[in-house]
Amino acid sequence: MNQHVNQHVNLDDLPIRDDLRGRTPYGAPQIDVPIRLNTNENPYAPSPALVADLAEEVRASAAELNRYPDRDAEALRTELADYLGHGLTKDQVWAANGSNEVLQQILQAFGSHGRTALGFEPSYSMHPIITTGTSTEWISGVREPDFSLDPGKAAAAVEEHRPDIVFLTSPNNPTGTALPMETISRVLDVATGMVVVDEAYAEFARQGTPSALTLLPAHPRLIVTRTMSKAFAMAGTRLGYLAAHPAVIDALLLVRLPYHLSTLTQTAARVALRHRAELLGTVDKLRQERDDIVDWLRGKGLTVADSDANFVLFGRFPDRRKVWEALLESGVLIREVGPPEWLRVSIGTGEEMAAFRAALEGIL
Numbered sequence: 001m002n003q004h005v006n007q008h009v010n011l012d013d014l015p016i017r018d019d020l021r022g023r024t025p026y027g028a029p030q031i032d033v034p035i036r037l038n039t040n041e042n043p044y045a046p047s048p049a050l051v052a053d054l055a056e057e058v059r060a061s062a063a064e065l066n067r068y069p070d071r072d073a074e075a076l077r078t079e080l081a082d083y084l085g086h087g088l089t090k091d092q093v094w095a096a097n098g099s100n101e102v103l104q105q106i107l108q109a110f111g112s113h114g115r116t117a118l119g120f121e122p123s124y125s126m127h128p129i130i131t132t133g134t135s136t137e138w139i140s141g142v143r144e145p146d147f148s149l150d151p152g153k154a155a156a157a158v159e160e161h162r163p164d165i166v167f168l169t170s171p172n173n174p175t176g177t178a179l180p181m182e183t184i185s186r187v188l189d190v191a192t193g194m195v196v197v198d199e200a201y202a203e204f205a206r207q208g209t210p211s212a213l214t215l216l217p218a219h220p221r222l223i224v225t226r227t228m229s230k231a232f233a234m235a236g237t238r239l240g241y242l243a244a245h246p247a248v249i250d251a252l253l254l255v256r257l258p259y260h261l262s263t264l265t266q267t268a269a270r271v272a273l274r275h276r277a278e279l280l281g282t283v284d285k286l287r288q289e290r291d292d293i294v295d296w297l298r299g300k301g302l303t304v305a306d307s308d309a310n311f312v313l314f315g316r317f318p319d320r321r322k323v324w325e326a327l328l329e330s331g332v333l334i335r336e337v338g339p340p341e342w343l344r345v346s347i348g349t350g351e352e353m354a355a356f357r358a359a360l361e362g363i364l
């Protein structure tokens with residue numbers, strides 16, 4: 001450490017907000033190992049042709065980097081609306097640096113001190129972190145033992161707590177299952193605040209699984225969030241987006257930082273959308289690998305949650321840390337997340353999944 005840094009000062013000595021004291025930051029380990037199956041990225045890198053097109057567009061954008069970006073990302077939002085379909089227009093679409101920033105902007109606009117957000121756990125760990133990061137109170141709702149969400153109980157929890165924001169994650173992370181439309185509808189019927197349906201893994205859902213986008217026309221308080229980090233194979237770009245009533249976008253404009261989406265990010269996202277046939281072309285292969293690994297794990301006598309996503313939650317291990325560490329020693333990094341006794345593996349390439357199977361077989 002720099003010798004001029006006083007080593008006796010730590011976080012607790014700073015006048016940090018009381019509600020941040022004792023917290024730990026989000027921290028999925030980033031470990032450099034051969035097989036990384038821990039953060040649900042798409043394992044397929046962009047093709048040389050896509051990289052070349054991206055480089056060309058970035059070169060053109062670079063000539064204008066002395067200027068601020070399009071503050072409202074109009075062209076990108078128009079193209080995102082076109083991708084989403086359902087008759088959506090750019091006035092109903094918003095974009096930011098990853099869906100995490102989208103979620104944070106929602107919390108900034110609709111949460112804050114004295115307000116509450118409700119989610120049904122186990123679910124995405126960033127929902128409570130972003131909630132409390134904006135001084136909003138987190139309320140933890142429960143799921144059934146098989147991780148499903150009972151529509152009646154979900155609606156009852158919303159009626160009881162009257163949260164300012166409800167999070168529904170479909171397909172859910174880390175458990176993998178998509179929500180029936182009925183559950184989302186029942187919650188919308190009783191919610192007095194905003195309802196956020198986090199569809200980060202929508203493209204991986206089984207054919208015929210409807211999107212909450214279909215509910216938008218009837219529900220001005222519904223927000224559907226999406227991301228380019230998962231199926232779209234663009235996690236490094238940091239581009240998340242949402243669809244909602246235009247009035248919701250007006251609310252987000254009040255809290256977003258001016259020029260939050262850099263020119264380079266907007267360029268990269270637009271190139272990715274143009275190449276969506278290639279980028280989303282790996283989804284079917286990943287779904288097949290997912291179904292294969294579910295069968296294989298069950299064949300080994302393990303318990304596996306049904307998955308509509310590009311990851312699988314499996315267990316149960318009295319000492320899951322030991323299994324996680326043994327896999328890591330074999331060069332396979334998965335995620336120690338979710339309820340105790342369970343582990344989550346992201347779906348990789350065929351070769352990566354073969355390595356995972358071989359390593360786990362040795363441990364079992």
Ligand SMILES: *Cc1c(COP(=O)(O)O)cnc(C)c1O
Nearest residue numbers: 098099100124173200227229240
């Ligand atoms: C990965 C993930 C996100 C995506 O976050 P980005 O900021 O877009 O990378 C959002 N929601 C859920 C449930 C996720 O698992």
